Amino acid sequence: MKKEIAEERMQNMKNAYLKLDSVLNRLPDAIPEKMKSVLCDKILGDKQLKELMEGIDEHRPPRFFLIGRTGVGKSSLINALCGSYLAKVSDIESCTSNVDIYHCMDGDRVLLDILDTRGIAECNKINDSYDAEKQLIDQVVDFCPDVAIFVLNATTRDDSILQDIELLKKVLKKYQAINKIELPVVAVVNKVDEIPPARIKNPKEYTENKINSISENVKRYKTTIVSNGLKIHSIVPVSSLMDWQTPDGIEVNADNINNFPKSDIENLQIQFDGRFQIEVLLNDLEDAIQDFSGKMGLRMALRLEELMKKLAGHLVGIFSSISSGVAVTPIPIADIYILISLQAIMVMLIAALSGRELSFDAAKEFIASLGGVVGAGMLFKL
Numbered sequence: 001m002k003k004e005i006a007e008e009r010m011q012n013m014k015n016a017y018l019k020l021d022s023v024l025n026r027l028p029d030a031i032p033e034k035m036k037s038v039l040c041d042k043i044l045g046d047k048q049l050k051e052l053m054e055g056i057d058e059h060r061p062p063r064f065f066l067i068g069r070t071g072v073g074k075s076s077l078i079n080a081l082c083g084s085y086l087a088k089v090s091d092i093e094s095c096t097s098n099v100d101i102y103h104c105m106d107g108d109r110v111l112l113d114i115l116d117t118r119g120i121a122e123c124n125k126i127n128d129s130y131d132a133e134k135q136l137i138d139q140v141v142d143f144c145p146d147v148a149i150f151v152l153n154a155t156t157r158d159d160s161i162l163q164d165i166e167l168l169k170k171v172l173k174k175y176q177a178i179n180k181i182e183l184p185v186v187a188v189v190n191k192v193d194e195i196p197p198a199r200i201k202n203p204k205e206y207t208e209n210k211i212n213s214i215s216e217n218v219k220r221y222k223t224t225i226v227s228n229g230l231k232i233h234s235i236v237p238v239s240s241l242m243d244w245q246t247p248d249g250i251e252v253n254a255d256n257i258n259n260f261p262k263s264d265i266e267n268l269q270i271q272f273d274g275r276f277q278i279e280v281l282l283n284d285l286e287d288a289i290q291d292f293s294g295k296m297g298l299r300m301a302l303r304l305e306e307l308m309k310k311l312a313g314h315l316v317g318i319f320s321s322i323s324s325g326v327a328v329t330p331i332p333i334a335d336i337y338i339l340i341s342l343q344a345i346m347v348m349l350i351a352a353l354s355g356r357e358l359s360f361d362a363a364k365e366f367i368a369s370l371g372g373v374v375g376a377g378m379l380f381k382l
Helices: 003-018 020-025 033-043 047-057 074-082 120-126 132-143 161-179 208-227 254-259 262-266 278-288 292-302 304-328 334-353 360-369 372-379
Strands: 063-067 090-096 099-106 109-117 147-153 185-190 234-237 242-245 269-273
Touching: 003 020, 003 047, 003 304, 003 334, 020 033, 020 334, 033 304, 033 334, 047 292, 047 304, 063 074, 063 132, 063 161, 074 099, 074 109, 074 147, 074 185, 074 242, 074 278, 074 292, 099 132, 109 132, 109 292, 132 161, 147 161, 147 278, 161 208, 185 208, 185 278, 208 234, 234 278, 242 254, 278 292, 292 304, 304 334, 334 360
Parallel strands: 063 109, 063 147, 147 185, 185 234
Antiparallel strands: 090 099, 099 109, 242 269
């Protein structure tokens, strides 16, 4: 599903949600006022549903601080997360020779804000004329990231990451002192496709031996990280491998892409998708973000289809809970009105989420055409 269509459906859903107050106020008189009040509280008072609706408009691009040595695949990781070639990422600011801030763009829309840093050892090699470490820490804190992403190379056994661990610990300490909350860290073991047998690039074909080697690699890194006192939210092995082609099917050498015109880069398509566990990483990043507007920004930028499924499931859960309560404590005659009204509201909302506008009255007629309460139950099995 195209992102624009998914966003439009989410907005339709919100518009339908905003009409619920008037819909609930004109429920049949046969429904007692006390029950109407319960329905309003259960539906309009649902905290998670309300947050999701507010988040459709009130969200911001999530901010990620990436740290990792040259060659760990930070750029390819960004592309893998976004599912597109983001050399169309605009380099908006180069703070020093060791820190860059990027906007990851989709047309005119910002998807992610990323602060990209080298490892501290590399920073000091390049900038020995000033305190590179202190300046880098200050720039990270000023950036105010939602999550620090510690990118590691699956095939490298480099003890110099210990210096980066110490840097991260200093960043975390200063961040917490200023913001009064901890900065979550997600460690990413990238390039697992290069773990032997390296000829196997398709994750669906990974052998048991390769999977076991990946697992051992992650355990090794986790032991190093934890034993050196760096607290992490999670550690995820991934492959960011993607090959690219033009719309007419011509394979493109990745080394040459940055020399292409911007319009050609924006039209590149995935020729081979060797991504592994990127969805797991997205789940962990979403879970790690503490600010709701940033969390919702990640969902709206990269996880719209998952968000739509989650929203539909939550709606069904709300209305199933209310319907169960009505069934347990039936109100003579009125309970059928309540159940049909509930199903009509749910039909109206899910229709909006699926891209179809349906009024409350039309939803009731639709349910009636299916045989009332039983028919509506059949509808949601489709």
